[in-house]
Amino acid sequence: MKTKEQILEMEICECGAKNVAQAIEIFGDTALPYKKAKKLVTECNKSCCRVALMKVYDMNLFGHFDYDEIAYLIEQRLERLKHLSEGME
Amino acid sequence: MYNYEWDRLRTWLGQYGAIDENITKPEEITRIDLSGNSLKTLPSNFALLSHLSILDIRRNSFEVLPEVLGSLALRFLNASGNKLSDVSILSKCQQIRVLDLSANALKEIQFSFLPELRSINLSSNFLKDIGAFLPSLANAVRVNLNNNLIENIPTSIGSLTALEEIEMIDNRLKTIDEAFFKLKVTNVNLSSNRLVSLHLHTLESLEVLTLDENPFKSVTFSKNFAPLLKEFSCDSCSLEEFLLPPSASLEVLCYSSNSIVEVPKEISCYTQLQELDIDANKITDLPDTLANIATLQTLYAKGNPLNPHAKKVIAILDPEICDLNMKSGITIETAKEEDLKEMAELLGVLFAIESDFTIDFEKQYAGLKQLLSYEGSNLLVAKHENHVVGMLTMQRLISSAEGSFIGQLEDLVVKEEYRKMGVGSRLINKMRALAQEYGYKRIQLAADINNENALQFYTRRGLKRTHLSIYHYLIP
Numbered sequence: 001m002k003t004k005e006q007i008l009e010m011e012i013c014e015c016g017a018k019n020v021a022q023a024i025e026i027f028g029d030t031a032l033p034y035k036k037a038k039k040l041v042t043e044c045n046k047s048c049c050r051v052a053l054m055k056v057y058d059m060n061l062f063g064h065f066d067y068d069e070i071a072y073l074i075e076q077r078l079e080r081l082k083h084l085s086e087g088m089e
Numbered sequence: 090m091y092n093y094e095w096d097r098l099r100t101w102l103g104q105y106g107a108i109d110e111n112i113t114k115p116e117e118i119t120r121i122d123l124s125g126n127s128l129k130t131l132p133s134n135f136a137l138l139s140h141l142s143i144l145d146i147r148r149n150s151f152e153v154l155p156e157v158l159g160s161l162a163l164r165f166l167n168a169s170g171n172k173l174s175d176v177s178i179l180s181k182c183q184q185i186r187v188l189d190l191s192a193n194a195l196k197e198i199q200f201s202f203l204p205e206l207r208s209i210n211l212s213s214n215f216l217k218d219i220g221a222f223l224p225s226l227a228n229a230v231r232v233n234l235n236n237n238l239i240e241n242i243p244t245s246i247g248s249l250t251a252l253e254e255i256e257m258i259d260n261r262l263k264t265i266d267e268a269f270f271k272l273k274v275t276n277v278n279l280s281s282n283r284l285v286s287l288h289l290h291t292l293e294s295l296e297v298l299t300l301d302e303n304p305f306k307s308v309t310f311s312k313n314f315a316p317l318l319k320e321f322s323c324d325s326c327s328l329e330e331f332l333l334p335p336s337a338s339l340e341v342l343c344y345s346s347n348s349i350v351e352v353p354k355e356i357s358c359y360t361q362l363q364e365l366d367i368d369a370n371k372i373t374d375l376p377d378t379l380a381n382i383a384t385l386q387t388l389y390a391k392g393n394p395l396n397p398h399a400k401k402v403i404a405i406l407d408p409e410i411c412d413l414n415m416k417s418g419i420t421i422e423t424a425k426e427e428d429l430k431e432m433a434e435l436l437g438v439l440f441a442i443e444s445d446f447t448i449d450f451e452k453q454y455a456g457l458k459q460l461l462s463y464e465g466s467n468l469l470v471a472k473h474e475n476h477v478v479g480m481l482t483m484q485r486l487i488s489s490a491e492g493s494f495i496g497q498l499e500d501l502v503v504k505e506e507y508r509k510m511g512v513g514s515r516l517i518n519k520m521r522a523l524a525q526e527y528g529y530k531r532i533q534l535a536a537d538i539n540n541e542n543a544l545q546f547y548t549r550r551g552l553k554r555t556h557l558s559i560y561h562y563l564i565p
Contacts, residue, residue, distance in 0.1 A: 028518060029421070035301075035324065035345070036368075036389065036412075045325035046347050047259060047281045048303060051213070051236070062551055063521020072148070074384015075193055077168065080213060080236075083194070 007067040010074050012052055020070055023053060027060040036065040052077060093366045094134040101132055116140050124167070136160040147189070148173070168193070169210070176200060190214070191233070198222035211255075212236050224248040235259055244268045253294075257282070262431055279303070289314045289334075301343075302324055310335055323347070324366070337361070345389065353364050354378045368392045368412060375399040380406045387411070415510050416473055421519050424468035424480070431446050431477035432470065439442055441504040442540055445561075460484070467496075467523055471503065471512045479503035481516040483524065483532070492531035496520070498534035501543075537558050 002010075008021035018026070023041045029061050034057050039045070040055060052073035057064045095115050096338040102108035107121050118314030120143035128149040135157045139153045141357045151171040157431045158166070159181030166188055168176075173193035179200035188209045195214040202225050209226060214234035218236065220243035226232060237258040247268030254276040262282035270291040277292075285308040287300070290311035298315065300308075301324040308323065310332070318336035322343035329348050343366040350371050356362075357378035362385050367391035379385075380402050388408040393399075403413060424432060430444065433454040440446040440453075460466045470477045481556075488495040498520060503512045524532045536543045536553070548554065 028515065028522070031514045035343075045302060050259070050281075060518055060522075065520055065522070066523050072170070076213070080192075083215070 001068075002071050004067050010071060011047045012056065012074055013042050015046060015048070016041050018042075020056065020067075020074075024060060025058050025063070026074075027057050035050045049077070094448060095137055098117070098132065098134045098137055101134075114169050119143065121145070131155040131157050133157055142184075150193075156180060164205070179203065184470060198225065201225055202300045204228055207231065207251075209233070219243060220245050227251070230254070233258070240264075242266055242269050245270060291315075293317070296320065298322070308332055322366075331356075331367075333358075340364065340384075349476075352376055352379065357381050360384065364388065367387070373399065375402040377402060382406070388413075397523065410509050416507065419471055419473045419507070419510070419512060419515075421469055421471055424461065424470045424477075426461065428455060428470050428472075428477050428514065432457050432468075432480050435477060435480055435502050435504065438504070439500065439558055442537065445537070455484075467520065469516050469519055471507070471516060473507065479505040479516055480514045483520050485527070485529070488531065494527065495533060496524040496527075496529045497532040498532055501534070514547060514550060 007055060008019065010020050012018060012020050012023050018041050026040050027037055030040060034054060037057060038053055042049065055073055056070060059070075098115065099108060102121065105123055105126055107123050107561055112118060115137040116139060118138050119140050120335050121138070121141060122145040123274050124145045124147045126149055128146065129151060129339060135155075138161060141161050144161070144163055144165070145167045148170040151168065151173055153175040154168065154173060156178055159178045161182070162184050163182050164184055164186045166182070166185060169189045169191045171193050173190065173195060175197035176190060176195065179188070182234060183203065183296040184205050185203055186205050186207050188206060191210045192213040192512070195211065196217070197218070197552055198211070206226060206229050208231040209229055210233040212233045214237055216234065216237040216239060219239055223243065223245040226353065229249060230251050232249070232252060233256045233447040235256050235258040237260050238258060239262060240262040240482070241262065242257070244266045249272065252274050255274055256278045258278055259281045260283055262279060264288070265284075273294045274292065275294050276297045277295065280298040280299050280303070282303050284303040286307045287305065287307060288311070289308045292314055292315045294317060295315040298318060299322045301322055303326050305323070305326045308328070312335050314334065315336055318334055319336055319338055320341040321334050321339065322341070323332060323522070324343050327345040327347065327560065328344060329350065331344060331349050331352050333353065333355055335400060337358065338361060341364045342359070343363060345366045346369040348371055350366065350373070352367065352372060352375055354376040358378065359382065362382050364387040365385060368389040372390075372393040373396050375398070378422055385406060385408050387410040388403065389412045390403065391412045403411065404517045433450050436453045437448045437450065440448045457468070460482060461468055463484070464493060467483045469481045471479030479502065482499050483496045484499070485497050486497050487493070501513060501516060534547070536547060538544070544554070
């Protein structure tokens with residue numbers, strides 16, 4: 001089980017090289033809709049980190065952060081990428 | 090009569106905190122939450138739960154859905170976040186209506202037709218060929234197939250006659266069978282795929298179509314395509330041409346991050362258009378006809394080399410929200426002593442709207458000064474170029490209803506020229522985050538019932554209107 005501080009340091013987007021804390025700060029500093037706001041984090045048009053990032057955006061919108069949920073979604077994506085690189089497909 | 094198997098099951102459920110101590114008979118159990126354990130299977134005496142209709146086993150370690158599920162009358166099953174590769178037992182769950190199998194290791198679906206199934210989530214699996222199992226979902230209304238390895242939408246999609254919403258984001262779609270266009274779907278999202286060419290037609294019930302992040306070389310429409318279409322999005326699709334879907338009901342049109350050079354004058358045919366997103370393109374000019382769309386409230390046009398004429402068109406259009414008008418560099422900060430004067434002046438703007446209060450700078454300044462030094466309070470300001478342009482305060486109260494601390498929000502106000510830029514939302518979001526950090530059980534506020542804008546603003550941000558009214562008595 002990770003601590004809140006450890007989760008805030010987890011990388012949520014490789015393209016924009018941002019961790020959870022940075023994503024929260026960026027979303028907190030904008031009122032743009034998700035499609036626009038996410039580009040401030042990812043600095044790209046891709047959607048590889050969509051599931052976790054959208055969750056963080058929604059949590060910011062509703063003012064309640066479930067850090068375990070964020071960590072779970074990031075880890076789940078990494079696990080999936082690992083499976084794919086191991087030839088799961 | 091003593092039921093040994095029931096006693097064992099009770100003990101087993103008890104160790105996961107999944108049973109209420111008041112339950113005396115297995116028939117009393119209708120829902121069970123076993124999420125977040127390391128379960129690999131369920132005990133066979135689970136079959137005693139003849140009235141169980143809602144089962145949550147997400148985030149466990151199941152590789153195969155247990156046999157015993159086939160003997161239950163389940164209507165809702167959440168098995169997300171396991172390691173499932175075999176869900177064949179679901180063929181026996183003929184009453185199931187809602188099924189979440191997302192984030193598993195499914196490479197194929199083995200269950201047969203489920204007549205009651207209405208909603209299924211199969212996202213984040215490893216599904217490649219969906220042709221064989223789609224008929225099993227024939228009565229499904231919502232289908233989520235995001236984040237799989239699907240390369241084509243097969244002919245069998247036509248068997249989903251009840252389908253209303255389908256998402257297939259993050260797949261490898263290259264082709265779509267003609268049967269798809271005959272569906273009665275209302276919402277379709279095919280973003281982040283590999284679609285290169287698409288001829289859109291029919292889809293007579295379609296209201297929302299999202300095709301973002303596809304490497305299109307050609308997108309064309311038939312005149313009969315989606316007459317009820319309200320939202321069409323084609324962001325980041327390498328488009329060089331502004332597409333004009335034939336629907337006259339369009340409300341939202343998104344072509345952000347493409348290579349569009351020109352917005353055609355025919356855009357004025359969308360008389361109900363509310364939002365237009367053309368940011369990050371190569372547009373230099375805008376047609377005069379754009380200014381005629383009286384319904385257009387939101388325009389994103391940043392990241393284009395707009396000429397003076399285009400800017401004039403936007404000025405005439407004067408949309409409520411426009412990214413070109415948004416000021417950057419607005420920060421949300423904790424208020425300091427030196428901000429208090431500007432804050433007190435800002436309160437005057439608020440009290441001018443609220444008939445219950447009178448404007449008195451000295452009183453407001455004194456109140457804010459007291460608040461700043463009060464331990465259980467938070468004062469946030471929105472600042473631009475070192476000036477206060479918005480503010481919000483929160484005071485800690487003790488609620489006997491919640492049995493804990495709650496936060497009372499007050500004094501939310503944003504300077505006129507900084508409205509419609511999301512400053513109020515940012516202040517509320519930041520304050521809510523602080524309330525969560527302090528462990529407050531609730532935040533609440535009072536709003537003037539005549540301030541319609543404020544009431545709508547709070548409702549849109551998830552605050553619920555209560556049945557309480559505020560009374561006050563001024564102490565002489």
